[in-house]
Amino acid sequence: MxxxxxxxxxxxxxxxxxxxxxxxxxxxxxxxxxxxxxxxxxxxxxxxxxxxxxxxxxxxxxxxxxxxxxxxxxxxxxxxxxxxxxxxxxxxxxxxxxxxxxxxxxxxxxxxxxxxxxxxxxxxxxxxxxxxxxxxxxxxxxxxxxxxxxxxxxxxxxxxxxxxxxxxxxxxxxxxxxxxxxxxxxxxxxxxxxxxxxxxxxxxxxxxxxxxxxxxxxxxxxxxxxxxxxxxxxxxxxxxxxxxxxxxxxxxxxxxxxxxxxxxxxEGLEQSWARHLRNHEALKAGLTGLGLSLLVDEACRLPQLNAVGVPKGVDEAAVRQRLLQQSNLEIGAGLGELAGKVWRIGLMGYASNETNVRLCIHALESALLAQNVPLNPGEGIARVDAAYASSDGA
Amino acid sequence: MxxxxxxxxxxxxxxxxxxxxxxxxxxxxxxxxxxxxxxxxxxxxxxxxxxxxxxxxxxxxxxxxxxxxxxxxxxxxxxxxxxxxxxxxxxxxxxxxxxxxxxxxxxxxxxxxxxxxxxxxxxxxxxxxxxxxxxxxxxxxxxxxxxxxxxxxxxxxxxxxxxxxxxxxxxxxxxxxxxxxxxxxxxxxxxxxxxxxxxxxxxxxxxxxxxxxxxxxxxxxxxxxxxxxxxxxxxxxxxxxxxxxxxxxxxxxxxxxxxxxxxxxxEGLEQSWARHLRNHEALKAGLTGLGLSLLVDEACRLPQLNAVGVPKGVDEAAVRQRLLQQSNLEIGAGLGELAGKVWRIGLMGYASNETNVRLCIHALESALLAQNVPLNPGEGIARVDAAYASSDGA
Incomplete structure (x- = not known):
């Protein structure tokens, strides 16, 4: 078949x-x-x-x-x-x-x-x-x-x-x-x-x-x-x-x-780099709004691949499974030393766009709420909005 | 572009x-x-x-x-x-x-x-x-x-x-x-x-x-x-x-x-093998009708890949180029020791079908005639007809 x-x-x-x-x-x-x-x-x-x-x-x-x-x-x-x-x-x-x-x-x-x-x-x-x-x-x-x-x-x-x-x-x-x-x-x-x-x-x-x-x-x-x-x-x-x-x-x-x-x-090379950075800024704002933090210092962080710390007590595999099953959204697990400790969220190429950033923040919010992680509902996406508004004005 | x-x-x-x-x-x-x-x-x-x-x-x-x-x-x-x-x-x-x-x-x-x-x-x-x-x-x-x-x-x-x-x-x-x-x-x-x-x-x-x-x-x-x-x-x-x-x-x-x-x-494995053999028989008949001969003895010949001797005096590259330009038909050149001496005609997988056999015999006939190779026009395709008629009846 x-x-x-x-x-x-x-x-x-x-x-x-x-x-x-x-x-x-x-x-x-x-x-x-x-x-x-x-x-x-x-x-x-x-x-x-x-x-x-x-x-x-x-x-x-x-x-x-x-x-x-x-x-x-x-x-x-x-x-x-x-x-x-x-x-x-x-x-x-x-x-x-x-x-x-x-x-x-x-x-x-x-x-x-x-x-x-x-x-x-x-x-x-x-x-x-x-x-x-x-x-x-x-x-x-x-x-x-x-x-x-x-x-x-x-x-x-x-x-x-x-x-x-x-x-x-x-x-x-x-x-x-x-x-x-x-x-x-x-x-x-x-x-x-x-x-x-x-x-x-x-x-x-x-x-x-x-x-x-x-x-x-x-x-x-x-x-x-x-x-x-x-x-x-x-x-x-x-x-x-x-x-x-x-x-x-x-x-x-x-x-x-x-x-x-x-x-x-x-598109142009420089324009592609700038797009990756802009969508990364919005994702980062949204993740921060969800109370999540990024593994890597801003000075050496890749905009296209975001290692996000898994909050204490959260079953990280269950979050990924829920994203996949409910939203057909794939994010990555940690590899090697970082297995179980981070998610890896890519914003690469065609996938580096506003729709995906919003999809990911929405889906993560509901997955974290389902695991009783304390957070302000709506705060993540509000910060995404603000980030795009600010970069549109730039 | x-x-x-x-x-x-x-x-x-x-x-x-x-x-x-x-x-x-x-x-x-x-x-x-x-x-x-x-x-x-x-x-x-x-x-x-x-x-x-x-x-x-x-x-x-x-x-x-x-x-x-x-x-x-x-x-x-x-x-x-x-x-x-x-x-x-x-x-x-x-x-x-x-x-x-x-x-x-x-x-x-x-x-x-x-x-x-x-x-x-x-x-x-x-x-x-x-x-x-x-x-x-x-x-x-x-x-x-x-x-x-x-x-x-x-x-x-x-x-x-x-x-x-x-x-x-x-x-x-x-x-x-x-x-x-x-x-x-x-x-x-x-x-x-x-x-x-x-x-x-x-x-x-x-x-x-x-x-x-x-x-x-x-x-x-x-x-x-x-x-x-x-x-x-x-x-x-x-x-x-x-x-x-x-x-x-x-x-x-x-x-x-x-x-x-x-x-x-x-399709089934055995059926696929049989189809390759049947189309090979028709191609072989057609090639013979054009006065061409196969390099390999029948006992050990692959039905899906036919090495065909280039007749004396024929510009083999010109034949391939004509097939490609006029009929969008690709056949292969000889490799290594056989470069310049044979064409390699494949009848592989989906390409092993009656339409392709006929296309190839027709196109080869006109390419050989263009190089003044003596042959009986129509003889190649007549033998293809006969081969398929005989295998249909089998």
Missing amino acids: SFYPPKRTLMGPGPSDVNPRISLALARPTIGHLDPEFIRLMDEIKALLQYAFKTKNLLTLPISAPGSAGMEACFVNLIEAGDTVIVCQNGVFGGRMKENVERAGGTAVMVNDAWGQAIDLDKLDAAIKANPDAKAIAFVHAETSTGVRSDAQAICKLAQDNDMLSIMDTVTGLAGIEVDVDGWGADAVYSGTQKCLSCVPGISPVTFSERAQSVITNRQLPVQSWFLDMNLIMGYWGEGRQRAYHHTAPVNALYALHEALTILRE | SFYPPKRTLMGPGPSDVNPRISLALARPTIGHLDPEFIRLMDEIKALLQYAFKTKNLLTLPISAPGSAGMEACFVNLIEAGDTVIVCQNGVFGGRMKENVERAGGTAVMVNDAWGQAIDLDKLDAAIKANPDAKAIAFVHAETSTGVRSDAQAICKLAQDNDMLSIMDTVTGLAGIEVDVDGWGADAVYSGTQKCLSCVPGISPVTFSERAQSVITNRQLPVQSWFLDMNLIMGYWGEGRQRAYHHTAPVNALYALHEALTILRE
Whole structure:
């Protein structure tokens, strides 16, 4: 029997609500992965990704698999057995980077910060001084597990100043907050489609600087993954009309990515960042009105992913279940150390809008009241109103 | 600007024409990868894949990336540094297996057969005797580069009799010809969505026997790929309601796979194989009527992929270009050793139908006439008529 999914509103850590234009693009007729029209699509996607990443890097393309594979593509191409990588960890995904370094035969030197804190630049600097021969610094720009933004520009500069490569995870960052690959001098960057691009999950955009590309080209040993070997992928995604077959591209998923990037370009990068911030301000006002608090300090908080403390005595899973069942609204649970302690409320891409903010505050209010949490009914939504009124006037 | 692909008829080596039911499934609303409804979808997909593969293997699931990643998943999970693998090569994809073995730190002992020939069992047997400690035998059941079917049952039996694992590529085989994973005792098998399942490209169904699963669970070293580590993937796709987050599943692509497998189940496996054979017979008759010949002997020819010799003096690329431009019809070029020497005409899944056979014969006839190839106009299509009349009467 065919599967008909319910229509949810996706305000978790991703996937986020998909723009209907993107769903329709996905259903367009499949063409061959060597069709001249498909080659044109590939060229347009590369140019649109360069726009989104703010880069002129020629090696900018979508990996044919989810963000975890984008991460792996960066590590297995740049790291060889014996290499040392300084890995900043302040959430789940730094830990995954460590796994990637070690499985590539490298040694990971960990710089740990508390979950919910930004990466401490002084600690990183000390680790660099203690490991001057490290090949790369790997870090998460926008931690999906905590909602923290770290200072990517400063970290990339530390890497450059010490002649190390920078490997940046901005799966949740891209299109939601500033990402400036060339301005920051980031060397290897990966993202995902299912966060602030509002596209379906399954593809990972990546970009490599000239410096990173030359490291890949001049490796001593072959890349351990055939599927993710950028030397081979370049032959298919490279310049010119003659593309060497590598693997069958996920044609329809790339239609969707193209449409998502087209929508981003129509709106404009800066406008997209501003929209994410405006809706975050309204959500934050509403949450405060419900008596809830955010985990992350304002200075390093991601507008697109809000880690909200679960009040004492509240059954957090029951709240999520009620939202899903009564309002078809998905919010996220805490991951790892934060499991049971926070909800993660996403306002990503197409889902970052006023309707969703109001839906979420209304639904949370009634779920909290059902668990006898003391709060002023109506206060949350009144503060949402005020926030939008103030930003409309701005 | 949005991208609107042309409507092609896809009769190359894949992707094949996508059933419109599958395109529509793809566009259904995205839900979260931990949504209870999504867990239900995953369970249904596993059961449908078990049907398609003819297996009771619990470890049967779709890898979130194309067939090349399915291949890599089999090798990196089963092979460790120092292992020897006997690799049968009779086309492009055996060569890719060699790459996979070597990048996993193993040694590949090659058993080479001519492109267009089935794997020679005597040569394989000799290689087994010469390498009694080999861990696995890897082979391609249905070679997409040549259109050859090898005797998978006999090869799997040789592996079992010699206490080796069998690793089988049936990317092009599944749903087009018999695949009987349990009946043959195959240990690790991967396929693709974009061939005889008529689904969009991007996902790779895999299945592992209990024996293979226990090899994976008892490895000495971690799997070199984090993304493809079956020990971790099992935690997400495993039994029970509690699924450990591994990576964000390609939700919409899995809607499509579910629909493709539902369609296969509605038609029935045996009926699907019979339909592929019937349309192949008609295509073969038509090609013969045009004076063209097939590369592969009838005894080991794949009905779903026909390697057709390019007549002397014909510009094969011009023929393909004309088909594409005049009829929106895609057929494939030769790969590797066969580049320039053959066309590859696919009749896969939804594309395996009478309309497509007729379209292809008509279009080829006019393309060959345009290049002054001597042939009897109308003879090709007359033979197609006769073939269908004869199979209708059968």
